[in-house]
Amino acid sequence: MANLGQAVVGIIVLLVVIAGLLYVFYSRTNAVEKTGYGALAMLALVSLMIPVFWIVEGNNHAEAQTRLFSTAVERGQALYAQYCTDKCYGIKDDKVINPKYNGYTIEEINKLSDDDITRIISAGVYNPNAPAPVSLSAIPKSDLYGGALLSNDIDYLRSFIRSADPGYLKLHGYAGQANGFTTLPAYLQANASSQYNAAVSYGATGQFGEAKDLTSQKTVSLDMVNPGDKGVTCDSKTSCFTPINIKVKVGTVITWTNHSSQPHTVTAIVGQDTATHKDAPQIFDSSKGDSSNLVKTNDTFTYTVTQEAYTFNPDHTVIYYCRIHPDMLAQLTIVP
Template sequence: MVNFGQAAVGIIVLLVVAVGFLYLFYSRTNAVGKTGYGALAMLSIVSIMIPIFWIRETGFEASQKDGQEVIAITSGMQLYAQYCTFQCYAVRNSKLVDVKYNGYTIDALNQLSDQDLQRVVESGVYNPKVPAPTTAGAIPMSQTYGGALDANQTQYMIQFIRSASPAYLKKQGYGSSVKNGFGGLLDYVQATYPTQYQTAVNLGTNGQFGTPVDDTKSKTVALDMVNPPAGAACTPSCYSPINITVKVGTVITWTNKTSQAHTVTALSGDDPTASPKPAPQIFDSGNDPAKYVKTGGTYSYTVTMAAYNLNPDHRIYYFCRIHPAMLAELVITK
């Protein structure tokens, strides 16, 4: 951008010098003296104008750089809306929440080196700690690896992700016109992909596990560990039902109906797709292989007030320590 402060100072200095030389010029009656002072005045004016033009040119180049980055970020935002469709974000209270790309949070991606981020976007590396989509083509990647993104689009996607990092934008020297591209995502998705927008609203309302089964009238509830149904993200097994609503005091019993051992372990936090952090103080069938829930085995837990108070929305997520892609949810009421 043009530095108006520097430009103003330069113009003032130019005027002062010009006035000074005009005074000297007209105060001299000698023609030779006037000629000499005139030449010196012209040389001085030219010398002062050079840095002024340089400042202006530098500002123009910075403006061009910012403009190109804004175009790249906008293009990346449109590509993100088009290709990142599997639980990439949710809408809660008309705000964008739980934003991810290939299962990674945007903050986590911006901690990566440029080379590693390039690898994630280009080759479609999916976060191994969370369930990946089972639908073919649901993971965006470059054409080199069988995806839809060409080389330019891959770079746009990277620049869009980087735009969420104020530290990165500052390091690159961008001006105030270069902003976080995610700020315009919701309006664009709502206008361009209304069905996708509604899916994000539903995800924000009910979470990734859908509408919970209402078991609030039951004092005991039976859940199973089963082989995943077609299209399910949980692997190699699933808890079923995957989401229930229960009251404090309800006794829940999980039965393992698969051929593999599993655990039933509560998670802390309100984002089960982030790095899983067990909350064994709430419930945990055990981290010792001797306590794993083996085929035909069961694990029971009585819902407590501690579970109700763990998260502000009174939801608890749980998983299998052995198979972290096995995730489920409890909604707790009093």
């Protein structure tokens, strides 16, 4: 829009200068003077037209680049919907929540350079701090790495991810480009209804599923076990908190017992970001900030649910994990 304004101003200036030169030209009676001023007028016209044409061409180029980026975002959206199917995002109130790619949150991946994002998409690099996917073979990757993504697909997916970063859009002149994630629910409804329904369900219960209602109990016992023990399974390859999601009241006394073969911590985190694990020791942390202070096999950790924990997050949940084994995750759902 700024380029268009500059072009208009340039054209007005051009017309004023031409009018002035024509006035000077016709006010002269000497033929030699007329010839000289005529040549000067032509030179001035050409000189002024060059920047005007450059501005207009620059505007056309910028619009073309924006159209190409918008097309790439649309195609990237379709690819994201096709390949990112393992708890990549939830849908709540017809809005995408907690979107991820290869275990990275979209906010986290958008802090990287274009080259790093391209590498993650192309090579199928999965976030080492995130819970492992159900199947490693399901991680999308480039055909150069034995996957199905072509070189254009890599660019499309990167553009789709970048559309969620206002700073990137502004820096590259795509300020009018919509966030591709905002239209993802509508795309899924029209093209992949089963995926849409799965995302809505995931948005309602989260990665921890439906909370086990223990609100009638004043004291609650939870366990840490090896995967497979007592029929317990989880995303962690090390150990599992079980039950993984419970609903309790403020004032409930919770005791975790470590029945696994390795020592752990029981540490609350801030918000819903299970990839970066920002500790919230003010809520609870069995290690008290010291990773060497562990709940060893057959040891216990006890915590009384507080009002602060209830109000800590808007949805009244607290996610916790093991600082030593960050893929060990569980959740408390708290009611007054």
